[in-house]
Amino acid sequence: MRYPPRWLALALILIVLRTTLLVLSVSNMHGLQADEAVYDRLARSVLAGNGYSMQGEPSIFRPPGWPLSLAAIYASLGDDRRVVVALQGLFDAGTALICGWLAGGIFGARAAGALAFLIVLLWPPFFRESRFMQTDPLYCFLVTATLAGFARLVRVPDWRPALVTGVCAGLATLVRPTGFVYLGGLLLGWFVWRPTGVWRHIRLLPVLGLGVALVLAPWTIRNYRVFHAFIPLSVGTGQQFFGGGLLETDGRWDLERWGALGAAVIERERSRVGRSLSPIEEDRALLRAGIDNWRRSPGASAVLWLKRIWRMCFLPVTGQERPLLRIGFLMTLVVLYALALPRAVEGLRATNSSLAVAGMMGIALVFGVMVHSVLFTNSRYFEPMRPMVIVLAAGTLARWRASSPDRYSPISTASTSA
Numbered sequence: 081m082r083y084p085p086r087w088l089a090l091a092l093i094l095i096v097l098r099t100t101l102l103v104l105s106v107s108n109m110h111g112l113q114a115d116e117a118v119y120d121r122l123a124r125s126v127l128a129g130n131g132y133s134m135q136g137e138p139s140i141f142r143p144p145g146w147p148l149s150l151a152a153i154y155a156s157l158g159d160d161r162r163v164v165v166a167l168q169g170l171f172d173a174g175t176a177l178i179c180g181w182l183a184g185g186i187f188g189a190r191a192a193g194a195l196a197f198l199i200v201l202l203w204p205p206f207f208r209e210s211r212f213m214q215t216d217p218l219y220c221f222l223v224t225a226t227l228a229g230f231a232r233l234v235r236v237p238d239w240r241p242a243l244v245t246g247v248c249a250g251l252a253t254l255v256r257p258t259g260f261v262y263l264g265g266l267l268l269g270w271f272v273w274r275p276t277g278v279w280r281h282i283r284l285l286p287v288l289g290l291g292v293a294l295v296l297a298p299w300t301i302r303n304y305r306v307f308h309a310f311i312p313l314s315v316g317t318g319q320q321f322f323g324g325g326l327l328e329t330d331g332r333w334d335l336e337r338w339g340a341l342g343a344a345v346i347e348r349e350r351s352r353v354g355r356s357l358s359p360i361e362e363d364r365a366l367l368r369a370g371i372d373n374w375r376r377s378p379g380a381s382a383v384l385w386l387k388r389i390w391r392m393c394f395l396p397v398t399g400q401e402r403p404l405l406r407i408g409f410l411m412t413l414v415v416l417y418a419l420a421l422p423r424a425v426e427g428l429r430a431t432n433s434s435l436a437v438a439g440m441m442g443i444a445l446v447f448g449v450m451v452h453s454v455l456f457t458n459s460r461y462f463e464p465m466r467p468m469v470i471v472l473a474a475g476t477l478a479r480w481r482a483s484s485p486d487r488y489s490p491i492s493t494a495s496t497s498a
Contacts, residue, residue: 083190091177091197098201099169103162106211110161116213122147123154138306140359143314144299145255146215161213168210171217175224176200179467182228183474186437187423192471192478199470205397205463215255216463222252223262223464230266231437233284242284246291254295257313258452262464263288265447269440273428307360315360318367320455324388325370327377331384331457345369389453397460420472438475441468 112120118134122142125133132147133139150164157163179200184193200206209216229245245263252259267285271278296312303311322345323338324331349365350357357365374381396409424442427435448465455461 083184083193087190087194091180094198094201095170095173095176098207099166099173102169102207102210103166106161106165108161113212114214118142119147119150119213119215123150126151127154132302140303140307140311140314141316141319143254143257145251146218149218150213164213165211168213168217171221172206172210173201175206175217175221175467178221178224178228179471179474182224182231182437183471183478185231186427186434186471187475187478188434189475189478191481192474195477196467196471196474199474200467203466203470205459205466208397209460209463216460219252219255219259220464220467222248222255223259224467226252226259226263227266227441227468230263230440231434234270234437234440235433237281237284239284239287242287243291246288246293247295248291249288250292250295253292253313254299257316258455260292261448261451262444263292265444265451266440268447269443272443273430273436273439307358309360311360315363317455318363318365318370322366322370322373324455324457325373325381325384327373327380327384331388333457342366385453388457389449391457392453392459392462393449395459397458416469416473419476420469423472423475438472441472444468 119142121134122132122139122144125131126148130136131138132144134141153159153164153167176197180193180197182193183196184190186192206217206220226245226248229241229248233241233245249260249263252262267278267288300310300312303309319342322342323329323333326334326338326341328341329337345365346357346362349361353361394410394413396406421442423438424445425439427437427439427442430436430439445465445468449462452461
């Protein structure tokens with residue numbers, strides 16, 4: 081879908097203004113917070129020629145996508161925090177542009193594309209996370225790029241978009257291990273919409289897998305050489321599952337208590353086997369401990385899981401002492417979800433492959449929440465899914481804006497039988 085040059089010029093101005101505001105909002109005087117320090121140390125270890133290591137030991141707890149990106153930024157542009165934040169803002173801009181392209185193509189309305197672009201660009205949680213030197217902006221951009229590649233694949237079932245989609249999903253997985261979850265949810269949505277269409281193009285699934293495998297292969301080979309185990313992602317699932325399911329902390333982030341309780345689990349396992357544990361063995365011990373917690377208290381654990389879903393989908397990352405923020409965020413999300421739902425349902429009933437992508441996104445959202453809620457405890461981990469909600473909501477807003485039903489019609493494609 082083509083947009084008027086003045087729209088594109090305005091989009092560029094907004095991107096520049098937002099990025100400038102981001103840069104002005106940070107300072108090198110601010111110390112590194114939380115995971116920032118971990119990524120910074122990994123990046124500097126790579127630049128110093130010490131490999132991907134922490135405290136002199138090879139690391140496997142963090143996938144290398146963002147630390148290597150950070151190392152490349154340090155090497156080429158310096159380690160000024162403001163430079164990193166500026167690039168984080170550009171990742172957000174890329175996410176916004178892709179969402180505009182997606183919404184315009186899915187719903188066949190320029191207004192939908194413009195609205196999706198604006199909402200993503202102005203979404204406060206994206207602005208907040210871009211001020212940190214963490215994975216969120218790059219990860220969200222790559223997840224949205226995966227969605228764009230998949231939308232193209234559904235409309236034009238061919239090996240090229242399949243390979244590109246797989247590569248994007250692989251890159252997202254190199255930034256966070258859950259990157260492949262979104263592709264799985266979209267494939268499930270495709271199957272729900274048109275099972276016969278998926279089987280007709282089953283040959284494309286190995287191409288998708290090849291794209292993912294090509295990206296993950298170097299990291300997998302490195303892990304096998306260093307740890308003598310097949311680890312295509314990274315370890316840490318057990319740690320997340322254990323911490324998120326602790327009844328003692330109500331499943332909330334409590335790193336101090338998590339550390340103490342987790343250390344006790346690892347010490348018991350070390351005593352049992354009579355030797356020190358590898359990072360892989362430590363993570364597996366925590367995973368078993370988390371499963372045992374569920375077995376001992378299935379009812380309470382199920383209630384805690386529902387609480388995690390609630391926190392992930394409806395509550396801000398911070399603000400327990402700021403009720404107005406929490407209520408405002410909740411009301412905004414309820415409106416967004418209410419706007420998104422009709423388009424997701426309509427997409428599942430559509431015969432047009434473009435509009436059907438909306439239904440696939442709806443399935444992917446539900447699938448993503450179910451998977452992530454097992455591991456994570458707050459809405460920061462929903463934000464990579466937020467662009468799908470915004471695209472769907474923009475479709476409803478564009479329909480309301482149209483003066484007649486004829487102005488709202490999905491783009492027709494030659495691939496409606498996908």
